[in-house]
Amino acid sequence: MNSVLVIGGGIAGLYTALELRRSDTHVTVLAKGTLAESSTWHAQGGIAAVLPGPHAGVGSPTGHGQDSVESHVADTIAAGAGHCDEPAVRILCSEAAAHIERLGALGTLFDRTADGSLAVGREAAHAASRILHIGGDATGEGIAAPLIRAARKDPGISVQEHSFAADLATRNGEVTGVVVLRHGEQQMVPADAVVLASGGAGGIFQHSTNPSVATGDGVAAAWRAGAAVADLEFFQFHPTALNVPGHPLISEAVRGEGAVLLDAAGRRFMTDYHPGGELAPRDVVSRSIALHLARTGGQEVFLDATSLGSDYLARRFPTLTAVTGQAGFDWTRDLLPVVPAAHYWMGGVWTDTHGRTSLPGLYAVGEVARTGVHGANRLASNSLLEGLVFGARAAAALAAGPAEWPTVExxxxxxxxxxxxxxxxxxxxxxxxxxxxxxxxxxxxxxxxxxxxxxxxxxxxxxxxxxxxxxxxxxxxxxxxxxxxxxxxxxxxxxxxxxxxxxxxxxxxxxx
Ligand SMILES: Cc1cc2nc3c(=O)[nH]c(=O)nc-3n(C[C@H](O)[C@H](O)[C@H](O)COP(=O)(O)OP(=O)(O)OC[C@H]3O[C@@H](n4cnc5c(N)ncnc54)[C@H](O)[C@@H]3O)c2cc1C
The missing domain is CATH 1.20.58.100 (Fumarate reductase/succinate dehydrogenase flavoprotein-like, C-terminal domain)
Structure with missing residues (x-):
């Protein structure tokens, strides 16, 4: 493969590009804004991975103990509501550790415990502590920045920002390049293969946690070119986005620590809908808020974190203290208006486990792809991981050269x-x-x-x-x-x- 064009400069696109350089392929990465404009940059909680050796953890404060790939597989499948492709999930979980190591080699500084080992946190629906994070809740930037540096430094990678991939060019049923809009000019950029890594489509909805670049361009272009798409009905909503422009996330951990949801009348309502109350699964809390608003006629509900105390909030959630403050709230005293917001699209362009779509010459990786790992509901912290694992697999498939192309009904x-x-x-x-x-x-x-x-x-x-x-x-x-x-x-x-x-x-x- 001489030249590959990657559409997208988030984790999936950049990692695929860097992996492609192992085979000396020349890569062009297009991003419609700057490289920092991506969901990847905004990711907070972390990236899930079962690591070998002493880092594997089951809920102990330092995370050390026993965890297994099998357990990560089981949690992913349970979250996916019986809709995951199990072979793809096995690949995701078993290949995770190698890519975490590679991220480290590329300069990613994961948080560490006092004894110097990697710190692993626990998140809802994970049976063990296996969430790696950076800067507490700034994981996305901590991963994206070194990837961007590495891509910019590599003379075999040409990064073209402010370059909008408008459509895929095809000939005889094969992808041959991309129609690119740059500074108002449209041009056809030929390529031996194209990798879609254009992220999600939160812009479909009024409220979304996604940055403004998430407008479903990849799914739309793939559809127009004739590729199959799958499971588009499954879109995950985050229950508690601050109801201000940009809808910043108020992490589930805040409810985990004891914050409660109130309606406009000041009544705690979640237990009307689920015995788990505020700690019910993410989709249940989101749906319950929507049902409650439909019944009571409100526009938003309120998150009350005041009982946690100002010292604790500032120490445990420094970023959120700043974010809520910038939006004009003192959450040590004020109720936060929150709404469910579109967060992650499980569906996307259909691919096999090598990132190949149904259209010869077109690959898809990251959120734009439907690999089958998320099923009907994504397990938290599995999406950054998906970008790495399947980005690397797509790069390997491209480097391996022509293969029988998959078909799908x-x-x-x-x-x-x-x-x-x-x-x-x-x-x-x-x-x-x-x-x-x-x-x-x-x-x-x-x-x-x-x-x-x-x-x-x-x-x-x-x-x-x-x-x-x-x-x-x-x-x-x-x-x-x-x-x-x-x-x-x-x-x-x-x-x-x-x-x-x-x-x-x-x-x-x-x-x-
Ligand atoms: C607020 C927030 C918090 C999150 N927290 C976590 C977390 O803690 N853990 C986790 O695993 N996941 C998390 N996620 C989800 C995760 O961040 C994304 O699923 C993942 O980063 C997607 O990576 P990607 O590379 O596929 O797409 P993105 O990172 O969104 O990158 C898409 C790229 O494609 C480019 N692009 C799009 N369309 C075009 C076009 N037409 N032409 C050219 N370029 C184009 C964009 O400019 C961008 O560079 C979070 C998401 C959000 C929004």
Missing amino acids: ADAVELADGPMQAVRGDVQRVMSEHVSLVREDSGLRIAAKQLAEWRSAEGSRAEREDANLLLCSRLMAAAAFRRRESRGAHYRVDFPAMTEGPGSPTILRSAS
């Missing part, structure tokens, strides 16, 4: 534009009302009808992003309509039960 879907110009805010409103945490047949029909009335435009970057959000919204609504059960992050009021047995993926491709 997919339902053909016909989508057509309507007469009205789409406005991003309108799309977000329809999706937030009918295709978010709580769904039902009638709402999904309303959404599909409304989304079909809009048309997308080609032109500026903003117009193309709007078009991509509209396309991803239509696809998500179509997938949600097909799944007549509730599973993981997908909840249907009209089909509240999960069907027996493992779930089957919703795999779609364009009929045209």
Whole structure:
């Protein structure tokens, strides 16, 4: 392989590029903003990995003790609500340690305990302490910055910022390059292979924790080029994003430490919905807040952390103390207005376990890909890991050269534009009302009808992003309509039960 074009400069794109350099391939990395504009940069809690030797931990304060890849596999599959591809999960968990070591070699400074060993924390739904972190809750920046430095330093990697990948170019059913929009000019950039690493699509919804670059461009471009997409109905919402522009996350750890959720009347309501109260699983808390707001007519609920005390809050949550302060709240005295916010898309471009999509020459890694590791609900701290493990596997497959290309059965879907110009805010409103945490047949029909009335435009970057959000919204609504059960992050009021047995993926491709 002589030249590979990677779309995206988050963990998945940069790590794939650096791994590709092992085989001396020339790599171009495109990012539509700067390299720091990514979900990766904003990741907080950490990255999950079972490490060999004394670092493996089961809940002891230092984390030392016993953990196993098997346990990480089991936790991932349990979180995924019977919908994970087990072989992919095994790969994710068993190959994790090698990539953590490589990150260290690239200059990532994971937090360490007083005795110098790697510090591992525990997160909800993990049976053991296996979450590596940096700067406490600044893991994303701590990983992204050394990757960016390494990529910039490598003469075989050309980093092109402010370069918007508008579409994939194909010939005879194979990807041959990318149509790039740069400083208002459109140009075709040829490549021997293209790796999509363009992240998620939180911009579909009114409230999202994602940065503004997350507009589903990768899924949309892959769809237009004819690639299959899978499990788009599964979108994870974080229960407690501060209800201010940008929706910064208020970590689950705050509830873990004793903060409670109150409604506008000042009443604690979570136990009405789940015996676990505020500590119920992430999807349950998000859904309960949405149901409670629908019942009580409010716009937001409130997180009360005042009982934790000012000293403790400042010491335990320095970043959040700063973030809430910047937003004008003194959380030692004030209630924080919070809403559930779109956080992570489990679905994406269908791939095999080597990052190969159904379209020859096109690979997908990171959040844009649906590898099957997250099933219907992502286990916390597994997504950064996915970018590493499957980025490296895609790079290895590219270096190995031609191989039999995978195929997948997919339902053909016909989508057509309507007469009205789409406005991003309108799309977000329809999706937030009918295709978010709580769904039902009638709402999904309303959404599909409304989304079909809009048309997308080609032109500026903003117009193309709007078009991509509209396309991803239509696809998500179509997938949600097909799944007549509730599973993981997908909840249907009209089909509240999960069907027996493992779930089957919703795999779609364009009929045209
Ligand atoms: C606030 C927050 C906290 C999180 N915390 C954690 C955590 O603690 N642990 C964890 O595992 N996960 C966490 N996640 C999820 C995780 O950060 C992401 O899933 C992961 O970083 C995705 O990496 P990526 O490389 O696939 O995409 P990203 O990091 O989002 O990078 C996408 C890249 O693609 C570029 N791009 C997009 N479209 C185009 C285009 N059309 N043309 C050119 N470039 C394009 C962007 O500019 C960007 O460079 C968190 C997410 C958020 C938002």
